[in-house]
Amino acid sequence: MKLITSYRGRGTEVGDEPMVLSFPSAPAGTPREGCRRRIVKASGLRLALQLAIAVVVFATAAGGAATKALAFSSHELAAKIAYCQDCHGPAGQGYRGFYPMPRLAGQQVEYFEDQLRAFVEGRRLNSIMSPVARSLSPAMMTALATDFRAFNPRPLGGDRRELAAMGEKIFQDGVPEQNVPACAACHGPEATGIKQIPRLSGQLYLYMVKTLTNFRKDRKEHLSDVMYPVVESLNKRQIEAVAAYVSSLR
Ligand code: HEC
Numbered sequence: 001m002k003l004i005t006s007y008r009g010r011g012t013e014v015g016d017e018p019m020v021l022s023f024p025s026a027p028a029g030t031p032r033e034g035c036r037r038r039i040v041k042a043s044g045l046r047l048a049l050q051l052a053i054a055v056v057v058f059a060t061a062a063g064g065a066a067t068k069a070l071a072f073s074s075h076e077l078a079a080k081i082a083y084c085q086d087c088h089g090p091a092g093q094g095y096r097g098f099y100p101m102p103r104l105a106g107q108q109v110e111y112f113e114d115q116l117r118a119f120v121e122g123r124r125l126n127s128i129m130s131p132v133a134r135s136l137s138p139a140m141m142t143a144l145a146t147d148f149r150a151f152n153p154r155p156l157g158g159d160r161r162e163l164a165a166m167g168e169k170i171f172q173d174g175v176p177e178q179n180v181p182a183c184a185a186c187h188g189p190e191a192t193g194i195k196q197i198p199r200l201s202g203q204l205y206l207y208m209v210k211t212l213t214n215f216r217k218d219r220k221e222h223l224s225d226v227m228y229p230v231v232e233s234l235n236k237r238q239i240e241a242v243a244a245y246v247s248s249l250r
């Protein structure tokens, strides 16, 4: 493994010792001087103030043969997180705006990264998120997915509580007479998701309703053949019920 540092954007290899620098997720704007000092000391390098701290992301390719090291500065990462928080909320809890901003907190890393790639590749269509996603390198996508996974705010919840019991039944048992499988079978009994299957617990009610209603319009077939039959068979009230149920789950 190699430690890569970048000085004014240029990558320089400084050693072969395994070394992983990790930063605790900090709110936007938090000074990282303590962090900076430790790293400067640890690496034994004389680094000028403008030195961008390297964030080393080791991505092991499938098969485990190749290991890639990719670098960007912690300043860049903090700036990106702050940018995401502008829309998705300070703890990634989502935001009930004119346009519902989905909760990102606690989301599965694989699903999160795949959706960002989908916005870039046009497999998922959204005029707000596509330009945002295009500004991210693959290493940055992984770092952001990992950071937002660690956030754990309370769900905004609170919408349409009267429908939650009906929603719970659909989520846990499906609707056999309409050929709707149990959502829990894939998304998990607590709606926490797994890998490419998204977490739904705590997701915004309005975002859930919008997403389930527009699945075919917003996402291209190969992305979610599994979800189409499910959503096509649900009626409006059933969509609202299942959204009400998951939106208040922790
Ligand atoms: C200008 C507002 C805005 C900014 C800034 C923004 N997003 Fe989004 N994001 C949205 C909206 C709106 C959606 C919902 C898109 C849709 O309805 O399909 C979304 C959706 C997403 C999704 C898909 C969520 C899901 O559950 O499927 C991910 C992942 C995401 N954003 C990550 C990010 C990251 C990472 C950043 C920061 C680099 C970011 N967003 C910055 C508005 C924004």
Ligand code: HEC
Binding pocket: 102, 170, 171, 180, 181, 182, 183, 184, 185, 186, 187, 196, 197, 198, 200, 208, 211, 212, 219, 223, 224, 226, 227, 230, 234, 242
């Ligand atoms: C056979 C497995 C499966 C079943 C059953 C299933 N889902 Fe999904 N669901 C998925 C997968 C996979 C995705 C990710 C699709 C993608 O990548 O676009 C998904 C995505 C979603 C999303 C989009 C999440 C987001 O953040 O944008 C919602 C909402 C959703 N499912 C709700 C449901 C509900 C409600 C049910 C039950 C009525 C259900 N799903 C049943 C596999 C399943």
